Amino acid sequence: MNVHEYQAKNLFKEFQIPVPQGGLAITPREARSIAESMPGPVWVVKAQIHAGGRGKGGGVKVVHSPADVETAAAQILGMTLVTHQTGPQGKLVRKVWIEQGTEVSRELYLAVVLDRGAECLAVMASPDGGMDIEEVAAKTPERIFTTHVVPGQLLWPFQARKLLFGCGLEPKQVLSGAALIQNLVRLAWEKEATLVEINPLALTTDGRLVALDGKINFDESALKRHNDIAALEDPTETDPLERQAVDLGLNYIRLQGNVGTMVNGAGLAMATMDVIKQAGAEPANFLDVGGGASEEMVTKGFEVILSDPQVKAILINIFGGILRCDTLASGVVAAAKKVNLKVPLVVRLEGTNVEDGRRILAESGLNFEVAGSLSEAAAKIAQVTGGAQ
Amino acid sequence: MSILLNKDSRLVIQGMTGKEGLFHAEQMIEYGSQVVAGVTPGKAGQEVLGVPIFNTVAEAVIKTGANVSVIFVPSMMAADAACEAAEAGIKLVVVITEHIPVMDMIRVKPFLTAHKTYLIGPNCPGIISPGQSKAGIMPGYIHQQGTIGVISRSGTLTYEVVDQISKAGMGQSTCIGIGGDPIVGLHFIDLLTFFAEDQDTEAVCLIGEIGGDAEEKAAAYIKESHYPKPVFGFVAGLTAPPGKRMGHAGAIISGSKGRAGDKIAAMEGAGIQVIKTLGEFGRQVTESLKNGAKG
Numbered sequence: 001m002n003v004h005e006y007q008a009k010n011l012f013k014e015f016q017i018p019v020p021q022g023g024l025a026i027t028p029r030e031a032r033s034i035a036e037s038m039p040g041p042v043w044v045v046k047a048q049i050h051a052g053g054r055g056k057g058g059g060v061k062v063v064h065s066p067a068d069v070e071t072a073a074a075q076i077l078g079m080t081l082v083t084h085q086t087g088p089q090g091k092l093v094r095k096v097w098i099e100q101g102t103e104v105s106r107e108l109y110l111a112v113v114l115d116r117g118a119e120c121l122a123v124m125a126s127p128d129g130g131m132d133i134e135e136v137a138a139k140t141p142e143r144i145f146t147t148h149v150v151p152g153q154l155l156w157p158f159q160a161r162k163l164l165f166g167c168g169l170e171p172k173q174v175l176s177g178a179a180l181i182q183n184l185v186r187l188a189w190e191k192e193a194t195l196v197e198i199n200p201l202a203l204t205t206d207g208r209l210v211a212l213d214g215k216i217n218f219d220e221s222a223l224k225r226h227n228d229i230a231a232l233e234d235p236t237e238t239d240p241l242e243r244q245a246v247d248l249g250l251n252y253i254r255l256q257g258n259v260g261t262m263v264n265g266a267g268l269a270m271a272t273m274d275v276i277k278q279a280g281a282e283p284a285n286f287l288d289v290g291g292g293a294s295e296e297m298v299t300k301g302f303e304v305i306l307s308d309p310q311v312k313a314i315l316i317n318i319f320g321g322i323l324r325c326d327t328l329a330s331g332v333v334a335a336a337k338k339v340n341l342k343v344p345l346v347v348r349l350e351g352t353n354v355e356d357g358r359r360i361l362a363e364s365g366l367n368f369e370v371a372g373s374l375s376e377a378a379a380k381i382a383q384v385t386g387g388a389q
Numbered sequence: 390m391s392i393l394l395n396k397d398s399r400l401v402i403q404g405m406t407g408k409e410g411l412f413h414a415e416q417m418i419e420y421g422s423q424v425v426a427g428v429t430p431g432k433a434g435q436e437v438l439g440v441p442i443f444n445t446v447a448e449a450v451i452k453t454g455a456n457v458s459v460i461f462v463p464s465m466m467a468a469d470a471a472c473e474a475a476e477a478g479i480k481l482v483v484v485i486t487e488h489i490p491v492m493d494m495i496r497v498k499p500f501l502t503a504h505k506t507y508l509i510g511p512n513c514p515g516i517i518s519p520g521q522s523k524a525g526i527m528p529g530y531i532h533q534q535g536t537i538g539v540i541s542r543s544g545t546l547t548y549e550v551v552d553q554i555s556k557a558g559m560g561q562s563t564c565i566g567i568g569g570d571p572i573v574g575l576h577f578i579d580l581l582t583f584f585a586e587d588q589d590t591e592a593v594c595l596i597g598e599i600g601g602d603a604e605e606k607a608a609a610y611i612k613e614s615h616y617p618k619p620v621f622g623f624v625a626g627l628t629a630p631p632g633k634r635m636g637h638a639g640a641i642i643s644g645s646k647g648r649a650g651d652k653i654a655a656m657e658g659a660g661i662q663v664i665k666t667l668g669e670f671g672r673q674v675t676e677s678l679k680n681g682a683k684g
Binding site: 114376 | 491495498531552571598601602626639640644665
């Protein structure tokens with residue numbers, strides 16, 4: 001789960017990581033009064049959406065008076081911000097963060113990330129702050145310094161010092177910076193974040209280290225034991241159909257094509273999307289109704305798929321497994337009748353009692369195409385959508 | 390005969406009195422697995438499906454000689470259960486539970502390594518050695534005893550592949566779902582090593598998906614070790630968009646890492662025969678083996 005910059009910065013403050021003074025506004029008027037409560041002479045107005053690259057898209061403005069803060073906020077609030085991370089449709093800006101300007105002498109990069117290979121948290125620092133870290137990693141990997149957090153332990157100060165000396169900081173800054181890094185690791189560990197990134201971490205002209213931006217990704221599996229973090233979720237940041245699916249307990253991701261898919265199990269669901277594409281059609285979604293797949297889940301799945309106006313055909317691919325195919329076929333028939341299905345439907349069932357299952361589908365009186373194998377299912381889908389084979 | 394699990398394996402089910410645990414314990418018994426104990430703290434003395442329930446894994450091990458644990462306990466308690474099994478001397482722990490916090494797994498792995506306990510999962514279908522024993526939730530009947538080893542990051546996708554192999558007339562020595570989470574126990578490479586030494590395994594299938602670099606690492610290992618047996622590959626998620634978590638917590642393309650295309654290229658570069666069309670998997674593997682595919 002991602003959070004907004006302002007929420008990340010509030011957490012930084014809680015963990016004694018220095019951030020500029022700031023406040024959140026949802027109207028230009030509020031933005032102005034927040035600016036008036038801070039000394040200036042420079043203020044920054046920042047759009048709060050879950051995406052990077054906000055500055056390039058016009059979502060960040062540096063201004064020199066509270067009146068200009070109000071004007072900038074009026075421009076940003078309500079705009080649809082398009083960045084390299086939002087997709088072409090962009091994201092509507094509903095909130096702005098007003099911040100005291102910082103006089104920066106250098107920008108660093110600092111992050112705590114889950115290192116899957118090392119199976120622990122890693123801390124990464126680079127003297128090349130403000131840049132896309134993937135690009136730094138690709139072009140100048142020697143300018144990224146990394147250390148690993150021993151599982152169950154906090155970071156030792158020497159580990160943090162090594163990173164900061166590597167970034168070329170002065171001894172005095174290294175000592176205060178080491179505490180900052182230790183606190184960042186503590187935040188990641190205690191709040192169970194798989195990514196906590198400060199980019200840039202500014203070295204101010206008066207020698208302080210300050211987090212100018214903040215990005216945190218929390219482990220969704222751990223939210224049950226962190227009510228404070230779970231409360232930070234912004235439902236407006238999720239696609240409405242994806243949100244509906246979450247409420248129904250489904251794994252759903254909306255895509256650009258027109259073939260709706262419903263599959264049991266995430267791996268098979270991904271593979272089914274690939275099969276559709278290989279047949280010359282485009283999947284409209286990823287939908288995993290769970291390895292067990294019940295009638296109830298199939299009905300819910302139909303509801304979500306059919307809420308997408310792009311969907312022109314549906315492919316159901318269920319590997320019956322322990323749940324019998326006859327039970328499942330009855331479920332598909334009941335669900336199709338309930339939702340008054342109007343688009344062509346190709347069903348591919350496999351598993352226990354598959355013959356009975358196919359018979360139930362064939363005798364349902366509904367307009368199903370039943371496929372005997374995956375390849376056949378793909379061909380049928382391409383046929384009904386007019387895709388090339 | 391197989392790897393990690395055989396007809397002599399003695400299973401303890403942690404969380405056996407819960408709905409999932411009970412259902413699948415019954416399925417395992419029906420398949421022929423020796424389920425010798427169940428563990429649910431506070432429910433010792435009961436008998437479920439004719440199997441005695443204990444308060445602790447340690448007691449279950451002493452009284453029944455259990456040596457494999459299958460864990461169904463809820464996500465927030467599952468890490469604790471895995472460590473309990475390791476401490477009790479269980480040598481293979483299979484965690485079926487999904488949604489275990491990743492920070493828990495960070496602590497579980499060194500604990501199990503220190504106890505020299507192998508871990509399969511979490512968030513996995515488990516392990517089966519067809520005709521001998523099943524420690525997991527996969528449908529037993531799709532499997533046939535045979536000579537192909539199967540290693541996969543997914544559940545139902547593995548069933549699909551296994552079903553195709555069986556229908557094409559070949560069987561499996563052992564099938565393992567390693568789990569769809571960012572941090573899992575045994576990896577592709579560990580299991581490839583075991584299969585290399587297993588006399589009854591003739592070839593290995595690696596079923597991968599987007600996210601992480603497990604497939605790339607396995608490919609590098611196969612190339613460097615001059616792996617002695619033919620390996621077949623499949624990677625799901627060619628059409629998955631970056632930045633989206635495709636069901637499995639571990640199945641996510643982050644930045645430029647974890648893409649299906651790169652994984653397929655790495656596998657092919659290591660001499661792995663990658664099957665691109667899922668519907669063709671069973672047929673292509675069996676034909677290739679009949680035509681004398683070599684490692």
